[in-house]
Amino acid sequence: MHIVVCVKQVPDPSQARIDRDTGLVIREGVDKITNPFDLYALEEAIRLKESFGGQVTAISMGPPAAKEVLKDAIAMGVDSGILLSDRQFAGADTLATSYTLAQAIRKLGDVALIICGKQAADGDTAQVGPGLAANLDFSHVTQVRKIRQLNSTETVVERLTDTGYEVLGLRLPAVITVVKEINEPRLPGLRGMMRAKKAEIPLWDSQVLDVDPKRVGLNGSPTQVWRTFEPARHQKGEMLVGSPSEQAALLLDRLRSL
């Protein structure tokens, strides 16, 4: 079975801030890491490979430097990585990204399962997974917290909901997006890191991918971001004073008037 994991390089969310004047994410001096949610997708794919055999390919779209997240994926245990990179791909929204990734998966041909993290930590849209399924006409389920069964034609998964979980069956080929509850991602091993160091990451550009130029990058992106901002923090605390029973009465008052 051929499993594809889509991974994204993002600015480390623990360091990320927004420039108050421009409204843009400050990227300078911020480390770039694998989207944390994608680590769960990678781990799940590697576990499936370990139990059922097959191969795992990680795909990322991004600038040449995004090669690093594919190397990290290889260090964890995936077999190979492919980078989709082209000036034309720059500025893509989720629609253009899904299309471009889908073209790469079409080119691979034999993919049975695509696993994505539930969302990217920078854009937070959670749209690319379902977008891929739509482009490829694959079945899909988001927010998967467990893969119960998998064979060459179908899979049964548990989907996390607000109140519990649903059990759903999907015919393959399929796309699933996974949540943190699904596993604990492993650290890379030294052997994996050494393999990653030597690994060649093929670069697929618009020529290789045979894409419609109107559907990639900025051209293919109808989404317009009007404004981004960091919400001002309101942290005004109020100290209630008095005897414990007076304080309790005051608190009750406040709560009632909310």
Place this chain on the structure above:
Amino acid sequence: MDYFLTEEQQMIKELAARIADERIRPVAAELDEREEFPWELMKVLGESDLFAVWVPEEYGGLGGGVFEQALVVEELSRACSGVAVSYAASGLGSFPILLFGSEEQKARYMPDIASGKRLAAFALTEANAGSDVSSIATTAIEDGDEYVLNGTKQWITNGGEADIYTVIAVTDKSKGARGASAFIVEKGTPGLSFGKKEKKLGIRASSTREVIFEDCRIPKENLLGREGMGFIIAMKTFDKTRPGIGAQAVGIAQGALDEAVQYARQRVQFDQPISSFQGIQFMLADMATQVEAARALVYSVARLVDSGARDVSRAAAMAKLFASDVAMQVTVDAVQILGGYGYMREYPVEKMMRDAKITQIYEGTNQIQRSIIALDLIKEAARKGK
């Protein structure tokens, strides 16, 4: 300081540092408090191939040596020395096999040690045989195709947790120092059991336990080297592992120094951070200089040992001696810089101070290291004087 690590060594150091920071530090205080053996972390170290760094490639390892192991031990020790010693003790238990084992013995035991699937331990010390190893009383008597072991080893690191024990026992009392031999004993062998688990001052995540042999029969092929080589095997093993204790000490000291610097910048007294007081600055400067000197010595000695040089006992003793004394001094000073907060378990430095003490004691006390160094000096002078 740049120690000109190879790409591979740099990778080993970075991975060990990452595991220390992400996985070990968050649980170090709890492991210490609960005196709980860190099995989960041992599994992480195994999956990350860190047990493979000192094992030759033909036995499932990555082909490094004492230096690579020292890099790992140092990084792990920055976060928790109890975890680091549990890792390092597998090296201590495995060097007798690597150094003196037959092809069959190495092929049989080393791959599982390299993968972290099985831990090793080294059992020499007894109640009446600490510094004076020649007074061990555990016996191994030949009986047909077997040896029969009787006696009790104490304070064995990884005792009860390890699967593979290298044990020094007396095979011929009449031969004195040439009357001891080394054996491999596997957990699960009838007659092998584990006694009291010690409650300790420091390295409390590690297991320190009695290993008891009662008519414990092992096949003859579990003898390491030849009969009578027991103490030579032990000494040659320590030559390989004492730089590792030095690395453990450097890691503890570095951890304490990092905490002290950070705290000194934040703690405000008399309207200024305490780092602005020269009294504190000079302490930090001395600590940093000592740590760097210890690291430089440990790395040089580890590389010397890996070079295959002969007669490295003096150097190995120096690395262990100097680094452990530095660790003790630096951790005491770190507690001093943190003041009352340093004395509290909420801050990590009191644990580091407790952990540092053992590095002056085990694998030969620092008095014994000084004896080794001095005797070697005197012997050398005598040789030259002829």
